[in-house]
Amino acid sequence: MIAPATFPRAARLLKPQDFARLRRISRHVGTRHFSAEVAANEQGGPRLGLAISKRVSKSAVRRNRIKRIARDHFRRTRAELPAVDILLIARSSADQEDNASLRAELVRLWQRIAAFNEAVH
């Protein structure tokens, strides 16, 4: 399946049950500014959930920036990802990085998720 670079609702974690299930069975993958809870799903494609707490920044504007970068990167690259659920958690250091370096971080994170998925199968 070759998905376009879109971000439909089917590619998001929407319900509390989705998050609860993921936390129950997930494995942890991390980089310098992000960490992620990852687990295979039965949806036929990757799904993303975001957790940017107020510990990262008290400013809603600055938290939104991180979320938007993450979403945008996900929609561009989700065709390359395996069918996994990802709960992306920002570390407080992410607030200090500019957009370009956040994207570079996400590229690294995606590589580790792919490698992790290879190892499971």
Place this chain on the structure above:
RNA sequence: GGAGCCGGCCAAGCAGCCGCGUCACGCUUUGCGUGCCGAGGAAAGUCCGGGCUCCACAGGGCAAGGUGCCAGGUAACGCCUGGGCGGCGCGAGCCGACGGAAAGUGCAACAGAAAGCAAACCGCCGAACGGCAUCGCAAGAUGUGCGUGGCAAGGGUGAAACGGUGCGGUAAGAGCGCACCGCGCGCGGGGCCAACGCCGCGUGGCACGGCAAACCCCACCUGGAGCAAGACCAAAUAGGGGAGCUAUGACGUGGCCCGCGUCGCUCCCGGGUUGGAUGCUUGAGCCCUGCGGCGACGCAGGGCCUAGAGGAAUGGCUGCUCACGACAGAACCCGGCUUACCGGCCGGCUCCCACU
């Protein structure tokens, strides 16, 4: 031209590509396509005021909290407008919890004699009574500031010390007397009412120091919880079992009491769930014009629809331009206040300088 005051407005712009959300339309309808629209002046802090919703309709008393010059505006307000008073500024203007201290209680560091009823450290006085000295036969006179005393002008302390200036007066002094000023009280005028104390008249020698963001008094206001409020649909589940106690008992009721309403009650086990959709944006709405009003604002007519998410959209990248871009992200909705903020534009006004 420079410095400044007030009011209003904007919040980098343009293009391309890739995305996200609501709505409308269409289609081959778990989706796709096209089109429109898509954060703020503060969306923020959650400090006030309302709408809306539910709480066995909210009645009385006490408590608690809030507000506090006057009038008006408003759905309401702790907001706004106008006025008064006080303070600051040359000025345009700005700032002010600004009711009551002749109802009570209380407070005032340090300094100072004394902080509220009067009192007296330095000081001033020698009138009165007494002492002493001198003179005198005596009565007494003079002197002395020693005792009892008189005084509060001057000095000094303080944030604050029981009106000010002058003349008279006196032993020295003192509203002790008088003139003017100030102050209190009363009456009249003014302020369209009022706060106020601008003017006039009368009256009182002046009796009333400060603090009420100290208690307090007075006047007015406040029922509680909040959209995870609440109401709806569908499916599933349950509406039961055991033990004990006894109605001057328990609960509703989130300050307390009364009142009102409901019901047998307590403990243990079991159950009290999940999803969808609603509330959700048309509203004390916005923009023009006219009329009334100093103004806040009101009335009338016409026009407009301007985010509505729900693990949460409103974005990312690239290029160009310039004055190189601040504070900051809607979550039920309004009206305010407060706080944050790179800069820019418009209008009105003040002061200074120069020129004509």
